[in-house]
Amino acid sequence: MSKVRVLVGTRKGAFVLTSDGKRERWEVGGPHFGGWEIYHLKGSPADPNRIYASQTSGWFGQIIQRSDDGGKTWIQPGTPPSEQTTPQGPPKGESNKFVYNTSPEKGGKPLTTHMWYDGTQHPWEFKRVWHLEPSLSDPDTVYAGVEDAALFRSSNGGQNWEEIAGLRGHGTGPRWQPGAGGMCLHTIVLDPSNPKRMFIAISAAGAFRTDDGGKTWRPINRGLKSQFLPDPTAEIGHCVHRIAAHKSRPGVLFMQKHWDVMRSDDGGDSWREVSGDLPTDFGFVIDVHTHEPETIYVIPIKSDSEHFPPEGKLRVYRSRTGGNEWEPLGKGLPQSDCYVNVLRDAMAVDSLDTCGVYFGTTGGQVYASRDAGNNWTPIVRDLPTVLSVEVQTLP
Amino acid sequence: MIRVVLPPHLRTLAHVGMEVSIDVQGAITQRSVLDALEACYPMLRGTIRDHDTLQRRPFLRFFVCGEDWSLESPDHPLPQPVALGKEPFLVIGAIAGG
Numbered sequence: 001m002s003k004v005r006v007l008v009g010t011r012k013g014a015f016v017l018t019s020d021g022k023r024e025r026w027e028v029g030g031p032h033f034g035g036w037e038i039y040h041l042k043g044s045p046a047d048p049n050r051i052y053a054s055q056t057s058g059w060f061g062q063i064i065q066r067s068d069d070g071g072k073t074w075i076q077p078g079t080p081p082s083e084q085t086t087p088q089g090p091p092k093g094e095s096n097k098f099v100y101n102t103s104p105e106k107g108g109k110p111l112t113t114h115m116w117y118d119g120t121q122h123p124w125e126f127k128r129v130w131h132l133e134p135s136l137s138d139p140d141t142v143y144a145g146v147e148d149a150a151l152f153r154s155s156n157g158g159q160n161w162e163e164i165a166g167l168r169g170h171g172t173g174p175r176w177q178p179g180a181g182g183m184c185l186h187t188i189v190l191d192p193s194n195p196k197r198m199f200i201a202i203s204a205a206g207a208f209r210t211d212d213g214g215k216t217w218r219p220i221n222r223g224l225k226s227q228f229l230p231d232p233t234a235e236i237g238h239c240v241h242r243i244a245a246h247k248s249r250p251g252v253l254f255m256q257k258h259w260d261v262m263r264s265d266d267g268g269d270s271w272r273e274v275s276g277d278l279p280t281d282f283g284f285v286i287d288v289h290t291h292e293p294e295t296i297y298v299i300p301i302k303s304d305s306e307h308f309p310p311e312g313k314l315r316v317y318r319s320r321t322g323g324n325e326w327e328p329l330g331k332g333l334p335q336s337d338c339y340v341n342v343l344r345d346a347m348a349v350d351s352l353d354t355c356g357v358y359f360g361t362t363g364g365q366v367y368a369s370r371d372a373g374n375n376w377t378p379i380v381r382d383l384p385t386v387l388s389v390e391v392q393t394l395p
Numbered sequence: 396m397i398r399v400v401l402p403p404h405l406r407t408l409a410h411v412g413m414e415v416s417i418d419v420q421g422a423i424t425q426r427s428v429l430d431a432l433e434a435c436y437p438m439l440r441g442t443i444r445d446h447d448t449l450q451r452r453p454f455l456r457f458f459v460c461g462e463d464w465s466l467e468s469p470d471h472p473l474p475q476p477v478a479l480g481k482e483p484f485l486v487i488g489a490i491a492g493g
Contacts, residue, residue: 035403036404058454059404059452059454059455060405060443060452060455061441061442061446061452063442079437093433093438094440096441098446099447
């Protein structure tokens with residue numbers, strides 16, 4: 001029978017929730033890395049036992065952790081705790097090292113500043129890894145989206161990281177500006193039909209695409225409108241919160257922007273709004289049903305100044321028409337006095353026959369639906385603030 | 396041997412207790428102590444000093460013999476009791492956050 005493993009990153013550690021394919025009874029493992037902020041964990045599609053985790057702290061900086069046994073044990077890649085020396089000498093702890101590439105010889109550019117909140121230029125400073133996206137085919141290759149916004153890649157299981165400098169060197173970099181949460185690259189979508197194509201999103205620069213494996217990038221923000229910008233339809237500057245795509249149709253993208261739910265049918269070349277009859281089109285998460293490419297999920301949040309559900313009712317909204325027509329799904333979710341938020345990386349779907357949908361809240365609940373959103377139950381209720389949720393469907 | 400006291404999260408990361416003893420060659424300074432510490436415990440690289448610039452991370456401070464040495468030159472010799480192993484070099488995290 002299939003199994004499901006839910007990987008939960010929180011403000012105070014990582015948790016691994018496991019169940020059989022019925023998804024009725026759950027075992028809660030953790031906390032791993034207790035006391036540290038775990039922005040994201042994600043398993044390799046090519047080897048489900050390989051899981052990468054971003055462990056971070058305002059005191060101690062960035063740590064990358066890796067598990068090769070499905071989350072039971074963890075190592076810092078290249079620095080096993082029992083190995084203080086290797087045949088090559090002492091390990092160098094390089095897995096923690098994220099250094100921007102400013103070397104023209106390595107394809108980088110001497111880009112050192114971006115726009116600060118007040119419009120002045122500000123040095124680019126590494127703060128943390130927001131999102132880890134393992135390669136679809138190679139367990140040792142993984143991408144990292146970081147703050148201040150940049151894209152890094154490791155091709156040796158997280159031991160060393162190198163910036164994919166073409167993105168930051170695109171030319172608009174000096175005009176990128178942080179959102180309220182910092183200037184973070186938080187979304188990485190890999191195209192399963194084309195290994196050279198990748199989509200990323202940055203708050204608050206917008207969405208970008210590469211078609212040549214990361215050498216060159218283009219902004220893909222045509223059709224987005226952001227009223228807070230001097231030019232609401234500007235090439236860059238949009239606060240994209242999340243992008244999702246169905247694996248069978250990688251050219252069809254769905255976006256939850258700061259305000260507005262958007263759709264693109266041409267790989268991001270143009271976007272149109274599909275907010276339709278949502279009660280509010282502000283929100284953070286968006287995801288696509290595993291088996292139905294036109295079925296999408298969002299969780300509307302009241303506004304950018306009131307980060308909680310409208311009317312104190314926590315409801316997922318589902319569209320079976322690829323947007324515009326939405327239905328509220330609240331059965332099993334709190335329908336009064338609920339004032340939690342659901343952050344951008346905190347929703348995921350499994351790939352069982354009846355698609356499971358999962359999300360975590362800032363109140364520490366992780367909710368699951370075994371029937372594509374019709375009914376919901378909490379797996380756990382009292383975790384620290386949930387930052388991210390990912391799901392692995394195991395044989 | 397030079398004694399170094401680490402904050403709790405770094406003890407967990409390095410799989411050590413509150414205090415470690417390390418062999419430091421040459422002059423005993425903040426830089427030489429931290430270099431030796433990171434050579435022994437490479438998982439600590441980047442956690443006390445920035446991986447790239449080697450600047451002290453802003454929410455950490457260094458104390459020796461009851462005094463804050465955080466703003467001293469990293470190459471200034473540490474007091475004799477530290478060099479003799481009578482007093483530890485303390486890495487202390489700010490009391491902040493939730």
